[in-house]
Each structure stands twice: as structure tokens, then as C-alpha cells.
Amino acid sequence: MKKIWTYIISKSLSDEELNLILKQGEKFVSNWISHENKLDASFKIYKNRIIIVEVNEHVFQASGCGIDKLTRFIKEIEIVFNIELLNRLLVAYQAEEKIEVVHSSKIKDLLTENKINPNTIVYNTAIANEQDYNNWEEPIKNSWLKKYI
Numbered sequence: 001m002k003k004i005w006t007y008i009i010s011k012s013l014s015d016e017e018l019n020l021i022l023k024q025g026e027k028f029v030s031n032w033i034s035h036e037n038k039l040d041a042s043f044k045i046y047k048n049r050i051i052i053v054e055v056n057e058h059v060f061q062a063s064g065c066g067i068d069k070l071t072r073f074i075k076e077i078e079i080v081f082n083i084e085l086l087n088r089l090l091v092a093y094q095a096e097e098k099i100e101v102v103h104s105s106k107i108k109d110l111l112t113e114n115k116i117n118p119n120t121i122v123y124n125t126a127i128a129n130e131q132d133y134n135n136w137e138e139p140i141k142n143s144w145l146k147k148y149i
Contacts, residue, residue, distance in 0.1 A: 003062055004133050006125040007051040007074060008092045008101055010084035017081055018048055028073050029053065034066025049092055049099040050123060051085065054130075091145065094121035094137070107140070108148040116140065118149050 013021070025043030032039045040059040044052050053070060055062045062070070074085050084090065089104045093116060102110065110116045118141035127136050141149060 001057050002130040002133075003055045003057050004127055004129055005053045005070065006123070006127060006136075007053075007085040008087075008090040008123075008125055009045075009049050009051065010087065010090055010101060013048070013081065013083070018045055021045065021051070021077060021081065024077065025051065025053070025073075028070075032062075032066065032069065034060065034063045034069075039066060047099045049101055050125070052133075088125070092123040092125065093140075094123075099123070104145065107145050111140075111148055118146075 022043070022045055029039070029041035029043045032041050037060040039062055040056040042054045046052055077083070078085050090101055091104050091107060092099050092101050107116070111118075119139045121137050122140055122143050122145060124132070124136045124138055124143065127133050140146060
């Protein structure tokens with residue numbers, strides 16, 4: 001089973017910035033240890049807006065100290081690139097071929113303005129494992145945002 005963390009990137013970044021984040025993330029996971037055990041992990045950026053970190057827990061599980069290291073790394077990325085990654089009120093939704101990001105407080109307005117609809121796909125970034133990840137795309141009407149419909 002894989003343990004998965006996702007982080008919505010709060011604003012659009014240049015290709016150069018995304019490549020720097022990707023390289024730093026790949027370097028972090030290649031050296032990531034928990035209780036002196038190297039973690040089998042990956043770091044990727046999905047459609048330029050969502051960071052996905054995975055750990056293969058069949059090899060070794062990420063424990064508290066390992067997760068703390070990841071959180072510190074993510075906070076460093078926030079500072080260096082002047083972005084929010086830990087804000088769980090950000091919503092990523094599918095807009096044609098790209099992902100748009102807004103604060104959850106804007107969802108009702110976007111629905112009222114017909115910029116999105118109950119069938120618009122949002123990404124459930126509260127996922128925790130690969131089974132959740134297989135179903136992380138869901139229409140607004142089936143998500144925690146349905147209260148705005």
C-alpha cells in the first residue's frame with residue numbers, strides 16, 4: 001500500500017519554478033529517511049498545480065519523524081516560492097485541460113456565475129492512500145463542496 005500526501009499549489013508558477021520544485025522534491029525523497037530507514041518514495045507535480053508525494057509502505061512506513069521532515073520540506077518550498085501548499089481550504093478544479101485553484105469560499109460565487117457547475121471535477125486532496133488516489137477526481141455534487149450547490 002502507498003501512503004500519499006497532496007498539496008495544492010496556490011498560484012500558477014513558471015515552468016522554471018515548477019522544474020526547480022520538482023528537482024528539490026526528487027532530491028528530498030531520494031534522501032528521505034524515517035527512523036534511519038530509507039523510504040521508497042516519489043515526488044511529482046500533477047498538471048502544474050498539485051504536488052503528490054508517495055511512500056511505498058511495503059518497504060518501510062513513514063512515521064512521525066519522517067512525516068515531520070516532509071512537512072518542514074513543504075514549508076521551505078512555500079517560503080522559497082512564495083506559495084501556499086498547506087492551506088486545506090484551497091480547491092483545485094478541472095477547467096478544460098488545466099487545473100484552476102481557488103479558495104473554497106469562492107465556490108458558491110463560481111457556481112452562481114456558471115463558471116463551474118455541480119458536475120465540475122474537483123480533486124480530493126484529503127486522500128491518504130493509493131485506493132483513495134484512484135478516486136480522487138469527483139464532481140462537486142459528490143464532494144465536501146456540495147453544500148454550496
